[in-house]
């Protein structure tokens with residue numbers, strides 16, 4: 001298998017400093033080496049840079065010109081990586097970077113479904129699902145600089161796993177559109193294995209679409225991944241997240257994954273270590289690591 005890594009050191013979708021250091025924190029924790037031991041052909045496409053163009057201001061969306069320019073460049077880079085037939089691994093940065101990729105399974109404590117009108121925080125990392133989906137495009141004003149982004153994704157092709165902090169308007173939208181959403185109580189009730197398969201069968205009943213996973217590290221319990229900007233207690237265990245990703249890998253249809261919201265400025269060194277290690281375990285599982293041990297490479301036994 002072939003993998004392409006893209007770093008997006010972007011923090012302007014929320015207000016805490018440090019999440020822009022996420023890509024390097026994950027790289028420095030050994031991501032490339034750990035993926036190479038999976039016999040993957042891994043290529044690092046470096047970090048996204050951008051120059052914000054001055055655009056009109058939109059109420060309750062500070063830094064829109066930065067979000068627009070960064071996600072546009074990311075979207076082009078993702079295309080470049082896909083053209084090399086590589087699975088794209090996008091390292092955030094905050095979750096607003098997912099506007100530049102297309103996502104189906106949204107693993108998160110939060111629904112990220114606000115518009116500039118419904119958001120209490122004005123943080124764009126709480127808005128990417130609303131920006132990505134065609135059904136919600138009518139709820140947005142014209143966003144200067146974002147014209148390149150056509151909401152190609154239908155809300156029917158999005159499934160959430162791990163929700164436990166959903167705003168009132170987000171809940172309204174989830175109910176109005178019947179969005180597939182498995183919260184933590186569903187993980188309790190059915191177990192993570194059944195939740196993944198129910199989610200996949202809702203968004204892709206014929207098992208023929210390519211799959212995108214947008215993984216917010218705050219889906220994990222803060223005891224497992226403390227270095228993140230908006231932690232919510234009572235989350236997924238790392239075991240559950242690894243299992244989720246192993247099942248995703250088994251579909252053989254994963255072609256993009258975002259790993260976002262790692263903030264190495266939050267917590268002490270041990271917190272950062274726990275969080276970056278968790279991120280790497282999740283990515284390795286998605287890309288074929290198995291807890292039963294790897295196979296001896298072909299050619300050695302035969």
Ligand code: DIR
Nearest residue numbers: 110114121123125126230
């Ligand atoms: C909240 C929190 N719903 C907001 N969202 C977060 O600001 O829109 N998303 N933290 O990751």
Ligand code: MN
Nearest residue numbers: 095108112216
């Ligand atoms: Mn998120």
Ligand code: MN
Nearest residue numbers: 109110216218
């Ligand atoms: Mn989140």
Ligand code: MN
Nearest residue numbers: 277278280281
């Ligand atoms: Mn380990």
